[in-house]
Amino acid sequence: MPTRRLLLPMLFLLPTFASAAEAIDPAHIVSATTGDWNKDGDADLALIVRPADGSDEDNGIYLYLAGKNGALELKSAIPNKVWGRVEVAGQTPSIEALPSGSLLIISHNDSVGRDRWEQKLTVAYRNFEFVVAGYTYSSYDTLDPDNTAQCDLNVLTGKGNSNDKPVATKGELVLLKDWNDDRGQKACVLQ
Structure with a gap:
């Protein structure tokens, strides 16, 4: 490799x-x-x-x-x-290079408790800074298979889908250092 x-x-x-x-x-x-x-x-x-x-x-x-x-x-x-x-299996974060030259930062809980989730931040280098370009989130409840959530949001444009419905918010240029996961959850109407 x-x-x-x-x-x-x-x-x-x-x-x-x-x-x-x-x-x-x-x-x-x-x-x-x-x-x-x-x-x-x-x-x-x-x-x-x-x-x-x-x-x-x-x-x-x-x-x-x-x-x-x-x-x-x-x-x-x-x-x-x-x-x-x-130290906990199913909770180790990772970072990947995307073919576009962006980064993908993945955090997840696949092992502890009934609430399982995965979050992906797409990070791009814009205007000499690292910014969050995309936010993707999915979750499910191991005891309630109908309790799921999914969101894919373009942070730069503010457009995306949450639980198979379109969502729109103000597009922003958010520096990675200033990003808070609650921002993505709120934009996707998952809170």
């Missing part, structure tokens, strides 16, 4: 380039992917990093862009952003 071949050498560089925030312990990396977020032809890097042991914060997101000579430069460090627990 080409992404993995590029990723391993880049990970060894992280302590040098993460100094703008803090050095990242490789054992705390939950998920990683490479792609070309700013469409300059160079491989960029995105990580989900779990917080320090004993912390009650959520996982952080670290977004790197290739700078001069291909060296990775930290563009955005967003702590306490992605829900999920690595």
Whole structure:
């Protein structure tokens, strides 16, 4: 897999380039992917990093862009952003590169309690910032098969579908660092 071949050498560089925030312990990396977020032809890097042991914060997101000579430069460090627990099966978050050059951040609960859900944030690089372009959410109740919810929303246009009905809200350019999951739930009329 080409992404993995590029990723391993880049990970060894992280302590040098993460100094703008803090050095990242490789054992705390939950998920990683490479792609070309700013469409300059160079491989960029995105990580989900779990917080320090004993912390009650959520996982952080670290977004790197290739700078001069291909060296990775930290563009955005967003702590306490992605829900999920690595130590619990069915709750580990992940990050993927999309063919469009966007990122897909996935959080979910497939294992604990009766309420199961999955959330996907599509993140794009626009105007030199990482923004939430799309919000997708689905859920179901393991004890009540008729209790389900689904929503797919284009955050930039404000248009989408929620439970097979059209929804519309004000389109927004929301920075990833400013995104709150309640915003998507409210727009999809799921609260």
